[in-house]
Amino acid sequence: MKEKSTVLLSAALIACLVAGCGVGSGNPREMERPQKGEAVGMAGKQVRDLTVAEEVEVDRAEEKLVEKCMERQGHRYWPAPVASIAERKAGAYVVDDVDWARRYGYGRPFDIAAEEARRSHPSVTYPNALPEQEHIRYSRALDGDFDDVISVELPSGGTTRTPREGCYAEARERLYGDYPTWFRVKKTVTGLTPLYVPRILRDERLVTAVKAWSRCMNESGNPFSSPDEIRQKRESLVKGMNASQAQSAEVKLAVAEAECARKTSLGETARSLEGEYREKTLRDYSEEFATYQQMRMTALSRARNFESR
Template sequence: MTWLKRAAVAATVATGALTACAPQGDLTVQRELTVAERIQLQQAEERFTRACMAREGFPYWIQAPLSVEERQGFGFVLDDVGWATRNGYGSRIQQRVLDAKKSNANLRYRGSLTKARLARYTAALSGGPGAPVLSVALPAGGTISSLLGGCQSKAQEELYGDRETWFRVDKIATNLSPLYLPDLVEDERFSTALRAWSRCMGRKGHTYANPSEIRSALPRLTKGLTSAKAYAVEIRLAVAEATCARTSALADTGRALQREYRDRASKPYTADLALHSRLEHAALARAGQLTGTGA
């Protein structure tokens, strides 16, 4: 993956739903949800899905989510030295995710079903062959589609209201980064900080032009090593990257520029982003009532 593509992914991961500054009134965008609040929303959606599937006559198992700690560290550059010291680049976290997917009770259950019952299960969960298809045009071009049907759709309706509206504004809010990242990474302020980061890494014995090169090099650097030694290499590089991200101000510069460019690029979508924000906060209140954590 190229440096720019990694930055695009990181921008979405790091900020969740990207929001913009907006005027007061109906176009006000509320504060960004925390990682813990996003976990709460995801778990509430899973609980609504489970209840719906039970009504359809099928079991549904809720998987344990990644913790707040496990979700940290993902961005265009690591700058949390403590997290890097504990987790490196998160390879062991990623392995736990893969292992959890392999042992997923829902997948095992699907594998036990007859062809006919599997078709009924799939229709109950995500909509059958005749389910309507939602499509939305993305800000940077192209479209994304989803079936409108099944318990997963109903769970989102429980949380966010009208599924079509939520699908539209959510895909707009979370796909703005391609509009501005090409310009951001060409900004001289970013280039200056990136060069300072690279010089800092060089002084530590690591010659890399950008953080993406480290991720690309890791498989080669750890090939043939024991798991423990490979992890030690990962930790050493991650700590160096995070330390240099702080001393070079690359992380702070990147975040400041992201806010600047994002706010500029998102102006045509102010109404959609304000609606997305209102729906998210309303959903959080519903999730709090469901889990007993609401006001």
């Protein structure tokens, strides 16, 4: 669903720790949420976040509900591709899974597949081929109308808005039970990164780990000061190469990055610090966080019920 945001802190600052990229796929990344499957004590209750596999289940159910909603309104709709478990590992601050790096590099195969979907998936090509007025009607049925929106103030400042109606809104209402509440708590919880990421970047534990990682990379013949430098230079490093050559080059570099991240514990350090600082920040938003996780568990249960029908 289309959303509009006005934020006061540079997204680039957040991305340099959280994901080394914007959420080009739109998906939340590893460090935007607590460790998967762990129980987290908030507001006197034990709740847990979804595993990545469970997130995939919910996302697939959402697409199916959107399809049914569009069909009821007389429109054709093809569920959009849902990011796989492997794809959701792409974009982390540092690659430290050597096997994943050997197979995917920095996720270029996912980038190529996503670009192909944007060009040729029927959920894109079909509405684009409709006459103008029919295209407008289709888009309003799917995305709703920005004349009637849910608006949320973000913890770091600014606002984000999304249409109150439309098939995406209906699907999320059916999954989460209360779409306005879901949108509010989701944007609040996932919008906390500007409040704590700058502190992580300044933490001496991360600074020390990055320096150790950089020394390791230099020794392996890859002179980079930080994982973020690789992300910034990623495209220029493979400029002029075809897709196969670019993927091979990135796999080689990603494997070196992952091996050094393991040797220096950079990935572990970054995740630990993210958990530590995020937990402190969440203390001021414990009610929203508990509701966020509870609603996600509700969505998972409903997704599985829909699937079994």
